[in-house]
Amino acid sequence: MGETAKIPVEKSHRKTARGVGRSAPPWPTVAAFLLPAFMLYTIFMIWPLIQAVYFSMYEFKGLSREGFIGLGNFKELFTRYPLNEQLPRAFMHNIAFFIGTMLIQNTFGLLFALLLHGIRKGKRFFQSVYTTPYLISALIVGYLWNLMLNPLFGPINNILKAIGLEALAHPWLGDPATALPTIILVNGWQMLGFPLLLFSAGLAGISDEVREAARIDGASRWQLFTRIELPLLTPVIGVITVLTFIRDFNAFGIVWALGGVGGEPAGSTDVLGLVFYRTAFQGGIDAFGLASALAVLMFIFIFGISTLALGIFRRLEDRLT
Amino acid sequence: MRIKHNSTLLKLALMLVLLAGLAACSGQVVQPTEGEPAASQEEATPAQEGAAVEAPAEDVTLTVWSWRPEDEDAYNEIFDVYEAANPGVTIEFVAYVNTDYNNILATGLTGKGGPDVPQVRSYGGIQPLVEAGQLLPLDGEIDLANFPAAALKSTSGLSDGKVYAVPTGVQAFTAYYNADIFDELGLEEPQTWDEFIAVLDVLKAADYIPISTPAKDVWMLPLVQEAVGATRYGGPAFEADILSGAKDFNDPDYVASIQLVKDLQPYFPDDVNGVSYVDSKTLFLSGMAGIYLGGSFEVGFWRNEGPDMNLGAFPVPPAPDALVDTPLVPGWYDGSFGVNALSEHPEEAKEFVAWMATPEYGQLFTEKIKMMSAIPGMKPTDPLLQEFSDLFAEYPAAYMHLVDFRYGDPWGSNLMADGIAAMLLGNMTAEEVAASVQTGISQWFTPAQ
Structure with missing residues (x-):
């Protein structure tokens, strides 16, 4: 009896997950609701996108469009010195930037979310505190850290010196070996609030009954985390991964504020966003087409990887249900 | 559970974020042709129209565009001198943010509502405007004898060697x-x-x-x-x-x-x-x-x-x-003023930039703008600037x-x-x-x- 009762319950559960469709309104109504947003979206998003693709295939002299050159601009990106060296280097930095940020923000974001989930008093307060840097413009965060890390006047080195750790005082942003890791740390610190909020919401969404059931079955806190909470957070991890990926491959503000427009020192903090900026605004007379080509490449790459990642996470989620 | 549902939303959100990102990138490049110039033209046109309506027919307003908002007062003081000597001519100084100026100017010069006398970049910076035929050549039109050859090089077209703007400053x-x-x-x-x-x-x-x-x-x-x-x-x-x-x-x-x-x-x-x-x-x-x-x-x-x-x-x-x-x-020579090929008052504009090539303007420039004048021999009021001026006159070289x-x-x-x-x-x-x-x-x- 028990056996047979179990199966239908699961089945009906799966059905409700798909949702029960209500009859859809007639299409003119749907269209009327969608049209305003669609128009705005087309004018401000789709149209510039198409234009960028279009411009990327033309030669430019200043703002005046010359002849069609097909993939000429794309070829230039990979053959013109020093672009041909800066582009792959910046790409690798973006990868490091993404992986480093993920490690820092997610480790600490999840840790704090777990700690905060357990407390009753002050939860909101701490959530707000940890989230504040995330709400501040990257440029301001960059500027503040720039002041703090200043090798001559900055408090960080002064404190290290004052407490006798002079050997650790270092021109953090001036040494190519430490500049990128420093910027990644600052970025991870700033972005911490983002996974924290999402993980908190995810943890709150896990029913207490599930936890209780696990505990009754004798699960330790660690088992509860690894067997119950973490798997159920998979969709949240997916969202964070994809959004962080997009954000970090479009990174500009924080790197610009800390490493300057050239990704100083000596290009050790250069990222694609900065290469794009330099190409577009400090480039030669053909900058317009070249920059469009780079923008198109960045879009294709980010869109492609993001779609791929979404597919993978969807499969992982399917396995959970 | 909510998972399925999430991934559709997620995909939509992803599309939005991505497109926003790209639009932010390409938008900056694309914008100048569409959005920005409209705004800047509108800012400039009412001044011209206003002047045309209120003033007698022979009165002329020349619009000057610049990337130096910080010098607005100083330029207005300098232009007051010209206006006093040339009744009927009003000089309207409009300054834009330095970093956006190139794009604003490039589009301002393509149609109506642009400046009569734009401030233009030197050397490589002036070439796109010259190539596009947006500036009037000035040799033979105005007296450029006060400038050394190195100064005129800064405002010459690379392809034809003609001078397209009057150099004003030097660093x-x-x-x-x-x-x-x-x-x-x-x-x-x-x-x-x-x-x-x-x-x-x-x-x-x-x-x-x-x-x-x-x-x-x-x-x-x-x-x-x-x-x-x-x-x-x-x-x-x-x-x-x-x-x-x-x-x-x-x-x-x-x-x-x-x-x-x-x-x-x-x-x-x-x-x-x-x-x-x-x-x-x-x-x-x-x-x-x-x-x-x-x-x-x-x-x-x-x-x-x-x-x-x-x-x-x-x-x-x-x-x-x-x-x-x-x-x-x-x-290096830094900053100059040219005449828009589409100006409705080309003769008056040429007369005005011709005045900018005189020692009278050079002296006013170095006193008010507090930079070295492109015309040799001008006397800055600041002794330190004077020292730089003397050193450059004695040991000139090019960056x-x-x-x-x-x-x-x-x-x-x-x-x-x-x-x-x-x-x-x-x-x-x-x-x-x-x-x-x-x-x-x-x-x-x-x-x-």
């Missing part, structure tokens, strides 16, 4: 020193390289930073190389050889001039690659550094931020084995990478800047820096012969 770059520190240590302006090094050693021994210079904001580095090394590579003679193709940047004398910057590194601030432009100025301003390699464009900054500072300037003496035995002070190598991509100055920064870090040798410059520039630069 020079050399060594500032803190006279109080020099007095305290009994130092004098060095006349030879050995004296220069001796001064640096005394400063260092007294725990001052001998030379404050940044290497984090790399754009200063090619200027530093010019200031200390132009004599070593031969200054204007080498420039001529480069332009004619007789020599290239791998020339050993040029390599040696780059090496000089590395040789001076012990006298720079510690960890110089972490020192920003602002830091380097602060070090000098706060009396921690004896010498600052800087430009005439910074005189105003010292006067505002350190009004009590006792400052002097000296040219860096010729380096050992220098090919030129007098000092050289690198400089070669700005003057000659910003006509294509990559810029010579950017290659030098990145190269010298890497050299100071120990990642590149002087030979490699020179080779990088040569490789980069030869992609677009063909010597004249």
Whole structure:
């Protein structure tokens, strides 16, 4: 009896997950609701996108469009010195930037979310505190850290010196070996609030009954985390991964504020966003087409990887249900 | 559970974020043709129309566009002088943000509502406007006799050699020193390289930073190389050889001039690659550094931020084995005014820029704008600026990478800047820096012969 009762319950559960469709309104109504947003979206998003693709295939002299050159601009990106060296280097930095940020923000974001989930008093307060840097413009965060890390006047080195750790005082942003890791740390610190909020919401969404059931079955806190909470957070991890990926491959503000427009020192903090900026605004007379080509490449790459990642996470989620 | 549902939402959110990202990127490039100019044109047109409606028919309003909002009052004072002497002409000064100016101007010049007299960039910066036929050629139309050839080069079309704008300012770059520190240590302006090094050693021994210079904001580095090394590579003679193709940047004398910057590194601030432009100025301003390699464009900054500072300037003496035995002070012409080819008042506009080519304007410019005038012999009121002006008049040289190598991509100055920064870090040798410059520039630069 028990056996047979179990199966239908699961089945009906799966059905409700798909949702029960209500009859859809007639299409003119749907269209009327969608049209305003669609128009705005087309004018401000789709149209510039198409234009960028279009411009990327033309030669430019200043703002005046010359002849069609097909993939000429794309070829230039990979053959013109020093672009041909800066582009792959910046790409690798973006990868490091993404992986480093993920490690820092997610480790600490999840840790704090777990700690905060357990407390009753002050939860909101701490959530707000940890989230504040995330709400501040990257440029301001960059500027503040720039002041703090200043090798001559900055408090960080002064404190290290004052407490006798002079050997650790270092021109953090001036040494190519430490500049990128420093910027990644600052970025991870700033972005911490983002996974924290999402993980908190995810943890709150896990029913207490599930936890209780696990505990009754004798699960330790660690088992509860690894067997119950973490798997159920998979969709949240997916969202964070994809959004962080997009954000970090479009990174500009924080790197610009800390490493300057050239990704100083000596290009050790250069990222694609900065290469794009330099190409577009400090480039030669053909900058317009070249920059469009780079923008198109960045879009294709980010869109492609993001779609791929979404597919993978969807499969992982399917396995959970 | 909510999972399925999430992934559709997620996908939508992803599309939005991505497109927003790309639109932000491409939007900046695309915008000027669509959005920005409309705004700027609207700002400019009412002034013209207003004047046309209210004033008698023969009255003319000339619109001047500039990238110097900070100079608006000064320019208006200067233009008042012209208006007083030319009844019926009103000069309307409209300033835009420096960083957006090129795009605003490029579109402003394509249709109605643009300026009659735009301020235009020099050297490579003016070429797109010339190529597009947006400026009227001025030779034969106005008297340009007051300008040296180097000044007219800054506003000439590369392809036809015609002059398209009246140069207004000039910048020079050399060594500032803190006279109080020099007095305290009994130092004098060095006349030879050995004296220069001796001064640096005394400063260092007294725990001052001998030379404050940044290497984090790399754009200063090619200027530093010019200031200390132009004599070593031969200054204007080498420039001529480069332009004619007789020599290239791998020339050993040029390599040696780059090496000089590395040789001076012990006298720079510690960890110089972490020192920003602002830091380097602060070090000098706060009396921690004896010498600052800087430009005439910074005189105003010292006067505002350190009004009590006792400052002097000296040219860096010729380096050992220098090919030129007098000092050289690198400089470049900076800013000019042209006439819009679509101006409705071309004759009045030409008359106005002709006035900008007179010593009367030159003197007003240097007094009010507090920069050196492109017309030689003008007298700035600030003695420090006067000193720069005298030094540039006596030892003129060109900041070669700005003057000659910003006509294509990559810029010579950017290659030098990145190269010298890497050299100071120990990642590149002087030979490699020179080779990088040569490789980069030869992609677009063909010597004249």
